[in-house]
Amino acid sequence: xxxxxxxxxxEVTEMGQEVxxxxxxxxxxxxxxxxxxxxxRGLELLIYFNNNVPxxxxxxxEDRFSAKMPNASFSTLKIQPSEPRDSAVYFCASSRELATxxxxxxxPGTRLTVT
Amino acid sequence: QKEVEQDPGPLSVPExxxxxxxxxxxxxxxxxFMWYRQYSRKGPELLMYTYSSGNKEDxxxxxxxxKSSKYISLFIRDSQPSDSATYLCAMSGGGLQGAQKLVFGQxxxxxxxx
Numbered sequence: 001x002x003x004x005x006x007x008x009x010x011e012v013t014e015m016g017q018e019v020x021x022x023x024x025x026x027x028x029x030x031x032x033x034x035x036x037x038x039x040x041r042g043l044e045l046l047i048y049f050n051n052n053v054p055x056x057x058x059x060x061x062e063d064r065f066s067a068k069m070p071n072a073s074f075s076t077l078k079i080q081p082s083e084p085r086d087s088a089v090y091f092c093a094s095s096r097e098l099a100t101x102x103x104x105x106x107x108p109g110t111r112l113t114v115t
Numbered sequence: 116q117k118e119v120e121q122d123p124g125p126l127s128v129p130e131x132x133x134x135x136x137x138x139x140x141x142x143x144x145x146x147x148f149m150w151y152r153q154y155s156r157k158g159p160e161l162l163m164y165t166y167s168s169g170n171k172e173d174x175x176x177x178x179x180x181x182k183s184s185k186y187i188s189l190f191i192r193d194s195q196p197s198d199s200a201t202y203l204c205a206m207s208g209g210g211l212q213g214a215q216k217l218v219f220g221q222x223x224x225x226x227x228x229x
Binding site (some may be wrong): 004032033042043044045048050054055071091093095099101103104105107108 | 147156157158159161164167186203207212214215216217218219220221222
């Protein structure tokens with residue numbers, strides 16, 4: 001299995017621009033998670049989906065952030081407009097609903113820099 | 116106060132030493148306790164998983180959960196340079212949806228010196 005795939009791996013953009021991060025979960029996984037990791041705040045859950053339906057978006061920092069999962073093999077996290085404080089590593093993770101553990105498999109992350 | 120507290124370190128020990136990593140938490144609803152390992156520039160990977168209180172051993176790694184004290188630990192015996200990474204504790208509550216919603220600690224950066 002290829003694991004969770006994220007693109008781009010690195011993104012540098014200017015303040016005010018729209019940023020779209022992409023994720024392909026592991027085939028057969030029912031849950032998809034978006035996290036943000038910074039030195040100050042650690043790893044924070046932004047939103048997660050179950051069977052393509054958003055379950056909990058309480059971690060989304062503000063209306064500038066939105067996430068979609070149009071099908072079981074693709075999800076996007078969009079930031080519009082971007083701000084320097086959005087600079088972080090964004091991880092996508094997926095997991096199976098029927099599992100002996102609730103292990104989440106993380107992608108390699110997208111390192112976002114907003115100047 | 117954060118739900119999960121973890122000393123960010125950094126922690127540096129010589130090869131072969133026993134390493135102790137710890138987290139405290141405030142939410143008594145947490146039932147699932149995990150340790151993830153994250154190498155530099157990589158995503159976290161699950162290392163250990165424990166349900167409720169007790170100990171779990173896997174090779175050189177031992178995870179302990181004390182729900183009465185709201186305290187969890189990870190011990191690494193005979194530490195190796197390849198163990199150098201950031202270790203994150205993670206916890207979640209009961210129920211299918213609750214178990215999926217992980218709350219992570221800050222992560223402790225560990226370096227094992229040859």
